[in-house]
Amino acid sequence: MDVIPDFQPLYKQVYDVLVRRIAEGAWLPAQSLPSEQALAAELRVSQGTVRKALDALAAENLVQRHQGKGTYVAEHTQEHALFRFFRLAKPNTDGERVTPESSTARCKRRLATAAEAGKLHLPKSTNVIEIRRIRLIEGVPAVSERIVVPLKLFPELDHQPALPNTLYSLYQSVYGISISVAKEELSAVISNKSDEKELGIKPGTPLLKVDRVAIAIGGQRAELRVSRCDTRNVVYAIDVN
Amino acid sequence: MDVIPDFQPLYKQVYDVLVRRIAEGAWLPAQSLPSEQALAAELRVSQGTVRKALDALAAENLVQRHQGKGTYVAEHTQEHALFRFFRLAKPNTDGERVTPESSTARCKRRLATAAEAGKLHLPKSTNVIEIRRIRLIEGVPAVSERIVVPLKLFPELDHQPALPNTLYSLYQSVYGISISVAKEELSAVISNKSDEKELGIKPGTPLLKVDRVAIAIGGQRAELRVSRCDTRNVVYAIDVN
DNA sequence: AAGTGGTCTAGACCACCAA
DNA sequence: TGGTGGTCTAGACCACTTA
Numbered sequence: 001m002d003v004i005p006d007f008q009p010l011y012k013q014v015y016d017v018l019v020r021r022i023a024e025g026a027w028l029p030a031q032s033l034p035s036e037q038a039l040a041a042e043l044r045v046s047q048g049t050v051r052k053a054l055d056a057l058a059a060e061n062l063v064q065r066h067q068g069k070g071t072y073v074a075e076h077t078q079e080h081a082l083f084r085f086f087r088l089a090k091p092n093t094d095g096e097r098v099t100p101e102s103s104t105a106r107c108k109r110r111l112a113t114a115a116e117a118g119k120l121h122l123p124k125s126t127n128v129i130e131i132r133r134i135r136l137i138e139g140v141p142a143v144s145e146r147i148v149v150p151l152k153l154f155p156e157l158d159h160q161p162a163l164p165n166t167l168y169s170l171y172q173s174v175y176g177i178s179i180s181v182a183k184e185e186l187s188a189v190i191s192n193k194s195d196e197k198e199l200g201i202k203p204g205t206p207l208l209k210v211d212r213v214a215i216a217i218g219g220q221r222a223e224l225r226v227s228r229c230d231t232r233n234v235v236y237a238i239d240v241n
Numbered sequence: 242m243d244v245i246p247d248f249q250p251l252y253k254q255v256y257d258v259l260v261r262r263i264a265e266g267a268w269l270p271a272q273s274l275p276s277e278q279a280l281a282a283e284l285r286v287s288q289g290t291v292r293k294a295l296d297a298l299a300a301e302n303l304v305q306r307h308q309g310k311g312t313y314v315a316e317h318t319q320e321h322a323l324f325r326f327f328r329l330a331k332p333n334t335d336g337e338r339v340t341p342e343s344s345t346a347r348c349k350r351r352l353a354t355a356a357e358a359g360k361l362h363l364p365k366s367t368n369v370i371e372i373r374r375i376r377l378i379e380g381v382p383a384v385s386e387r388i389v390v391p392l393k394l395f396p397e398l399d400h401q402p403a404l405p406n407t408l409y410s411l412y413q414s415v416y417g418i419s420i421s422v423a424k425e426e427l428s429a430v431i432s433n434k435s436d437e438k439e440l441g442i443k444p445g446t447p448l449l450k451v452d453r454v455a456i457a458i459g460g461q462r463a464e465l466r467v468s469r470c471d472t473r474n475v476v477y478a479i480d481v482n
Numbered sequence: 483a484a485g486t487g488g489t490c491t492a493g494a495c496c497a498c499c500a501a
Numbered sequence: 502t503g504g505t506g507g508t509c510t511a512g513a514c515c516a517c518t519t520a
Binding site: 060061084085087089091092094095118119180181182183184185186187188189190204206207208209211229231235236237238239240241 | 301302325326328330332333335336359360421422423424425426427428429430431445447448449450452470472476477478479480481482
């Protein structure tokens with residue numbers, strides 16, 4: 001049993017214990033946590049305090065709660081992960097998402113550049129895997145992706161039989177790494193030769209460039225991803241509040 | 242005193258009552274709400290139920306709570322509104338925002354186009370005010386904005402002595418309209434003649450186009466805004482989670 | 483019928499703030 | 502010193518799921 005150190009509010013301490021256990025894989029995705037009563041008894045706090053911690057976990061999408069059933073570790077199913085992190089939508093539809101397909105990916109191993117190492121908070125010249133693929137929307141190439149992950153976190157990722165449409169479900173199911181947040185920086189660029197070949201677009205097409213750093217539950221920076229999107233038929237949709 | 246109709250959870254009903262009162266201006270921005278105890282007594286529910294409703298309001302930025310002081314209606318101060326809705330940041334700084342200046346604006350009255358009326362949920366050919374201005378970042382023109390608001394919601398907005406850098410604080414303080422969420426659609430475009438003249442950029446520069454619909458507390462669609470951003474020195478930064 | 487989370491209440495103590 | 506929100510507890514009842 002964990003002995004809860006003092007300092008912070010009880011519910012926050014409970015929250016931290018639960019985050020750590022989930023990050024360590026004590027309960028795997030799609031499995032249920034103990035009931036509120038059981039956790040309260042184990043951690044020697046009241047059920048209300050456990051509830052507050054669980055509600056906070058649910059608010060951050062780390063768990064899902066279902067009345068009458070229990071509390072489950074959030075699972076990055078294909079659809080779920082897609083709708084969370086793939087934000088392309090049809091214009092003027094209040095953000096109705098489109099579902100992409102992925103072309104077969106090309107992988108290679110190399111050393112991280114200084115910029116990549118910096119963004120991933122890794123030492124210079126770390127071994128990484130680079131994945132390149134094209135995503136199609138309604139059959140038309142629309143996004144080229146260049147993904148960089150540390151080899152150490154994802155050994156043999158480049159030798160996986162088939163990479164799924166949503167890599168994050170693979171990260172979670174095979175490597176036990178759950179992506180919880182992503183920091184993105186968007187800018188507009190002009191297509192280069194490579195874009196034009198991959199996406200079948202004319203020279204000089206404007207593209208939406210999305211630089212993403214994906215961060216796992218424990219705070220580990222797990223992935224770098226640069227997407228270059230042809231936004232003639234789709235837009236990047238978000239709600240600010 | 243409001244009589245709370247049945248149906249929904251109590252705390253949700255309390256939440257709705259409070260939202261309505263805030264939207265109606267029962268408590269003005271920066272004013273404090275009654276204490277939890279007072280609200281509980283008035284609405285005939287327990288303090289815990291009021292607390293749950295207030296916490297929900299705080300989570301949505303409609304109120305701010307301060308231990309020992311009270312609960313205050315959120316105020317769209319210049320800085321606050323800026324950091325909430327102006328998402329341009331320096332690249333690779335973990336989203337550290339930049340503060341823009343605004344050029345003097347040009348206003349005109351006209352009829353809404355069909356597309357504008359549709360996005361604002363207004364009948365066709367409604368009277369609107371169109372505002373155009375340039376925003377400078379570190380003294381350099383970086384964003385051109387075209388803002389469209391219904392004349393009915395903002396009478397004489399075009400005759401205001403000076404439009405502030407953040408219009409949303411004006412909407413709130415003068416017209417009692419608090420913007421709570423904004424739906425944005427981002428895409429990449431090539432600059433046109435007008436962009437090139439306003440922003441002082443070369444022909445063919447890629448721009449980040451941001452289409453925004455701003456929605457007020459009651460759900461009223463209050464503003465349409467199209468921003469065209471030169472993203473050579475800044476990026477649009479967000480956290481997805 | 484038993485077990486789960488969802489809601490609601492009541493009361494206690496604390497930390498913080500202002501007069 | 503009195504009032505506020507922040508935390509924590511304990512217990513009740515309900516709605517839902519599963520067996």
